[in-house]
Amino acid sequence: MLYRTTLPSPLGDLTLVADDNALVAILWPNDKVGRVRLPEATARDDHPILAAAATQLCEYFAGARTAFDLPLAPRGTDFQQAVWRALNAIPYGETRSYADIARAIGRPTATRAVGAANARNPISIVTPCHRVIGRSGALTGFAGGLAAKQHLLAREQR
Known part of the structure; x- marks a missing residue:
């Protein structure tokens, strides 16, 4: 199962997507349909991985973070x-x-x-x-x- 939340950013609202164990996607406000193929995700603002990703992205945008420490699970060949x-x-x-x-x-x-x-x-x-x-x-x-x-x-x- 996938979960999602929306993060306001200086570049527009980003959609963060995670499974139970890792961050799966960060999608742009006007992402092209099919660029990242994922099943439907359930909205869940309290998901711990999504919360950690949101915190770290906010720190990055504020200039306080230069590296991310998140479990990642990108899906691809x-x-x-x-x-x-x-x-x-x-x-x-x-x-x-x-x-x-x-x-x-x-x-x-x-x-x-x-x-x-x-x-x-x-x-x-x-x-x-x-x-x-x-x-x-x-x-x-x-x-x-x-x-x-x-x-x-x-x-x-x-």
């Missing part, structure tokens, strides 16, 4: 899981290119596939897909929108 683990290894305040991530997972020619897996990252912000940019340094697609990506990167540069 083995390849997607490898990409998401590589995202979690990007230090706060730093960026990597899609090619860097492809090399990090031992698939140096899979840059486009890395981009696709990055786009399907279900745990935005906590699994920092916003830290992945184009090889030229340009901001590229982001589920929360480029303005949100720019906001998150700027916050981490302070």
